[in-house]
Amino acid sequence: MTDIHPDQRVAVLADSQNLYHSAQSVYSRNIDYSALLDKAVQDRRLVRAIAYVIRAESPEEERFFEALYDIGFETKIKDIKTFPDGTKKADWDVGMSLDAVTLASHVDVVVLCTGDGDFSRLCSHLRHEGVRVEAMSFESSTSEDLLESVDSFIDLGAREDTFLL
Structure with missing residues (x-):
């Protein structure tokens, strides 16, 4: 796999729910999405940045969605589902995966x-297709399987002052 160089076309896919819960549970802080996007792109050519978010009807979420847009993220919003037993579920795993596979032929x-x-x-599929796969999250709450399947990993927890508000 190639290293980072300025001609690379990059897609950034942010699992906002996963990042939020990791940042809150470990640090009781929020993610600095502007710093996250800057570091993800690293002076390469950004093709698309998508933040996958959940609408949970909390008062500040519309401001958060607008802030993501202002930073440069396209937001994909899914409503939280409440089941008859009271449990709630909302995740973007399938949506993020489909977008990554669709974008694979347009990015490096x-x-x-x-x-x-x-x-x-x-990650294994994308790498087989010749796409470099990088991950950014908090290593303390990152799956070992994910760490082993990417070309490079940036631990947001190692640079709290940069990536947390």
Whole structure:
């Protein structure tokens, strides 16, 4: 696999739910999405940046969605589902994977901003297709399977002052 160089076309896919819960549980802080996007792109050519978010009807979420847009992220929003037993579920694993596979022929690098091990199979597929796969998340809450399946990993927890608000 190639290293980073300025001609690479990059797609950044951010699993906002995963990042939020990791940042909150470990640091009780929020992600600095501007710093996240800057580091993910690293002076390469950004093709698309997508943040996958969940609408949970909290008062500040519309401001958050607008802030993501202002930073440069396209937002894909899914409503949280509440089941009859009261449990709630909302995740973007399938949507992120489909977007990554669709974008693979248009980019050289996919940066997955998540620690979710469910994406390890996607990473193997993308790498088989000749796409460099990078991940960014908090190593303390990142799946070993994901770490083993990417070309490079950036631990957001190693640079709290950069990546946390």
